[in-house]
Amino acid sequence: MDYRDLANLIFPDAKEISYYEEKYPKRNLKEGAIVTRYAPSPTGVMHIGGLYQGLIAKKMAEQTEGVFFVRIEDTDQKREIEEGTSKIITALNEFGLKPDEGLISDSEEVGNYGPYKQSKRKEIYQAYAKYLIEQGKAYPCFCTTEEGEEIRKKQEEAKIRPGYYGVWAKCRNNTVEEMAEKIKQGKNYIIRFKSPGREDKKIKHKDIIKGNVEFPENDQDIVIIKADGLPTYHFAHIVDDHLMGTTHVIRGDEWLSSVPLHLQLFYELGFKAPKYAHIAPIMKNDNGNKRKLSKRKDPEAAVSYYEEEGIPEKAVKEYLLNIANSSFENWRRANPDKDVSEFELQLNKMGVSGALFDMIKLLDVSKTVISKLTAKEVYEEALKWAIKYDEELQKLLSNKEYSLKVLGIERGNKKPRKDISKWSEVKENIDYMYDEIFLEKEHKYPYQVINQKGDIDKILDIYIEKYYNEADDKQTWFDKIKELAQELGYAKEVKEFKENPEKYKAHVGDVSTVLRVALTSRTNTPDMYEIMQVLGKDSIKKRFEKAK
Numbered sequence: 001m002d003y004r005d006l007a008n009l010i011f012p013d014a015k016e017i018s019y020y021e022e023k024y025p026k027r028n029l030k031e032g033a034i035v036t037r038y039a040p041s042p043t044g045v046m047h048i049g050g051l052y053q054g055l056i057a058k059k060m061a062e063q064t065e066g067v068f069f070v071r072i073e074d075t076d077q078k079r080e081i082e083e084g085t086s087k088i089i090t091a092l093n094e095f096g097l098k099p100d101e102g103l104i105s106d107s108e109e110v111g112n113y114g115p116y117k118q119s120k121r122k123e124i125y126q127a128y129a130k131y132l133i134e135q136g137k138a139y140p141c142f143c144t145t146e147e148g149e150e151i152r153k154k155q156e157e158a159k160i161r162p163g164y165y166g167v168w169a170k171c172r173n174n175t176v177e178e179m180a181e182k183i184k185q186g187k188n189y190i191i192r193f194k195s196p197g198r199e200d201k202k203i204k205h206k207d208i209i210k211g212n213v214e215f216p217e218n219d220q221d222i223v224i225i226k227a228d229g230l231p232t233y234h235f236a237h238i239v240d241d242h243l244m245g246t247t248h249v250i251r252g253d254e255w256l257s258s259v260p261l262h263l264q265l266f267y268e269l270g271f272k273a274p275k276y277a278h279i280a281p282i283m284k285n286d287n288g289n290k291r292k293l294s295k296r297k298d299p300e301a302a303v304s305y306y307e308e309e310g311i312p313e314k315a316v317k318e319y320l321l322n323i324a325n326s327s328f329e330n331w332r333r334a335n336p337d338k339d340v341s342e343f344e345l346q347l348n349k350m351g352v353s354g355a356l357f358d359m360i361k362l363l364d365v366s367k368t369v370i371s372k373l374t375a376k377e378v379y380e381e382a383l384k385w386a387i388k389y390d391e392e393l394q395k396l397l398s399n400k401e402y403s404l405k406v407l408g409i410e411r412g413n414k415k416p417r418k419d420i421s422k423w424s425e426v427k428e429n430i431d432y433m434y435d436e437i438f439l440e441k442e443h444k445y446p447y448q449v450i451n452q453k454g455d456i457d458k459i460l461d462i463y464i465e466k467y468y469n470e471a472d473d474k475q476t477w478f479d480k481i482k483e484l485a486q487e488l489g490y491a492k493e494v495k496e497f498k499e500n501p502e503k504y505k506a507h508v509g510d511v512s513t514v515l516r517v518a519l520t521s522r523t524n525t526p527d528m529y530e531i532m533q534v535l536g537k538d539s540i541k542k543r544f545e546k547a548k
């Protein structure tokens with residue numbers, strides 16, 4: 001009886017690994033092309049940190065004409081949540097992180113290196129586990145849960161490192177015959193990796209983000225195949241990244257300390273290890289304390305938050321690139337109109353420790369993003385959001401022609417309006433432009449310098465009767481407000497007023513404010529000429545009557 005016989009006894013049907021090595025040939029890509037992946041486990045709602053990883057991975061692949069693939073790591077089926085996979089795929093699609101390969105829906109995938117869902121790759125992992133057993137690098141472990149508990153207790157009492165290693169790794173010393181005998185007796189077992197490492201030796205590793213790191217070697221005989229026949233994450237992802245041709249593993253830095261184990265597995269399997277880039281988590285300032293963004297405490301940690309709030313995906317992505325590389329901000333300033341795909345992300349310029357998430361900054365980025373959209377684009381996006389989340393806004397927008405005019409105010413020019421940061425703000429931003437809302441509501445009119453009813457009524461009456469003409473261009477329109485001011489004894493120019501304040505009650509700007517407040521019940525609005533153009537004479541008249 002030798003290792004080969006043992007391997008055959010354990011996995012009689014597993015194929016030779018050469019079968020898979022041929023089935024998944026080396027990729028033929030240009031020099032420097034990065035093949036990388038986003039490999040989430042479907043165990044919870046998608047976290048902004050996951051989106052961040054996915055975005056960076058996709059960007060690096062895109063930038064180097066490589067491959068970005070999505071692999072679902074669902075081998076821990078106890079922790080899987082309902083529709084976990086489809087939630088991830090939907091979120092990725094919403095954020096435009098379509099993979100070149102991998103899952104594109106819960107049940108469909110593209111690419112030649114699949115399946116891209118680990119639970120569908122059981123046979124592959126078993127073939128590689130068999131291969132390790134054949135070489136004496138893996139073995140069946142028959143320890144029961146109780147025995148495992150006992151080991152742990154003893155280690156705790158003796159205050160030594162926990163785990164299955166060295167003298168504690170009882171089953172690694174069984175002879176092949178003993179192992180075979182127990183299997184034949186029908187004993188339950190799992191498969192463990194036989195680690196050749198020593199804790200008192202160090203390994204050095206260069207991480208693209210974290211730089212040089214040094215760790216003790218791994219000496220744990222970790223589980224590679226569990227009792228249910230499925231692999232553990234550690235083993236599965238090594239096999240996958242090898243067969244899928246991953247050149248760069250870009251993932252959260254909670255995995256950094258597993259690098260010694262992972263490198264050892266690659267080495268013992270005879271595979272070339274990929275490069276690693278471990279990303280620091282996104283942090284939050286919590287009353288002066290820096291902590292990780294938490295799914296439990298922070299609504300903005302969930303990717304769904306952005307869609308619910310109506311923050312455009314483009315803005316979220318752009319903000320995440322800001323966090324990823326501090327040079328992004330300067331690049332954006334120098335290239336305000338370029339597509340983000342032209343920005344070259346550098347993994348080695350990412351922060352070693354976690355960047356702070358700043359919602360104010362994100363909303364500011366979002367304002368700029370939205371300011372660059374056309375009225376039609378704003379209309380369509382806001383409507384899409386409203387259909388899901390805001391019936392009243394949807395109703396307003398159902399008047400498409402008028403809404404396009406409203407949204408078109410101060411848009412499409414060199415300095416477009418920058419007053420919307422999310423779709424959930426659109427309603428309060430534009431609702432006063434709709435007569436069905438404005439004329440129905442009671443308003444507090446915040447008049448300023450000119451605030452006496454008699455003066456206000458006079459301005460409104462004379463303006464609409466004598467001066468307002470829809471056909472006027474902007475200059476004529478403004479000249480007429482000046483004339484109105486003059487007629488009523490206000491200074492025609494602000495300058496004039498400043499030079500002789502005692503001569504006038506107020507100036508043309510104050511007259512304009514009266515018009516603005518009467519029209520909108522706001523002191524701060526976009527360009528009043530455009531507002532009047534959109535409202536039309538009929539509405540202006542009604543608004544003035546209401547204000548009087």
Ligand code: GLU
Pocket residue numbers: 038039040041073233237249250251252255
């Ligand atoms: N499935 C692992 C996780 O969700 C992925 C780690 C990796 O990218 O290797 O954290």
